[in-house]
Amino acid sequence: MGKENILKALEKITYGIYVLTTKNGAEINGMIASWVSQVSFTPPLVMVGVRKNRYSHKMVREGGVFALNVLGKESSALTGKFKSPSPEEKFKGIRWESRTTGAPLINEALAYMDCILVNSVDAGDHTIFIGEIVDADILREGIPMTSLDLGKVYIGQS
Numbered sequence: 225m226g227k228e229n230i231l232k233a234l235e236k237i238t239y240g241i242y243v244l245t246t247k248n249g250a251e252i253n254g255m256i257a258s259w260v261s262q263v264s265f266t267p268p269l270v271m272v273g274v275r276k277n278r279y280s281h282k283m284v285r286e287g288g289v290f291a292l293n294v295l296g297k298e299s300s301a302l303t304g305k306f307k308s309p310s311p312e313e314k315f316k317g318i319r320w321e322s323r324t325t326g327a328p329l330i331n332e333a334l335a336y337m338d339c340i341l342v343n344s345v346d347a348g349d350h351t352i353f354i355g356e357i358v359d360a361d362i363l364r365e366g367i368p369m370t371s372l373d374l375g376k377v378y379i380g381q382s
């Protein structure tokens with residue numbers, strides 16, 4: 225099986241779409257993340273796969289906290305917002321607050337999970353950050369956004 229087939233098969237995996245937010249000292253950042261999963265019930269643990277060259281990678285490593293903001297189907301405008309290389313630009317016009325860990329919780333999201341980093345697993349060009357959910361809430365009812373809504377799948381590139 226060639227590399228092309230591997231990529232095509234990987235594109236058949238479906239994902240939810242989240243904004244991963246981070247805080248390190250006075251600095252905040254946010255990025256779109258889709259490699260997200262619950263990995264334990266007791267304690268409640270979630271994982272997110274972050275490519276090693278992301279600024280957010282350094283932020284989670286050093287800050288030790290992150291939040292996962294669950295986007296609703298109709299929030300596609302937000303997926304464009306978090307591309308900017310500058311953290312200040314990314315949060316321009318976005319309403320957010322912080323609660324337990326200090327990581328930004330985006331008001332427009334359907335729900336958030338505020339996490340403390342408890343483990344990091346090296347995984348090739350990504351790191352799997354495992355966080356314990358220390359606070360979470362539903363902000364409004366709605367249908368979560370998935371990779372099917374975007375019509376494209378993050379396969380780890382760029």
Ligand SMILES: Cc1cc2nc3c(=O)[nH]c(=O)nc-3n(C[C@H](O)[C@H](O)[C@H](O)COP(=O)(O)O)c2cc1C
Pocket residue numbers: 241253254255256257258259260273274275277278279280281303306307308309374378382
């Ligand atoms: C739909 C979508 C899903 C993404 N999923 C991930 C992901 O799970 N992990 C990752 O490292 N990057 C992912 N990215 C890419 C990052 O969001 C992007 O590189 C971002 O600019 C990184 O920001 P930073 O360097 O400020 O941390 C995704 C991008 C999109 C559009």
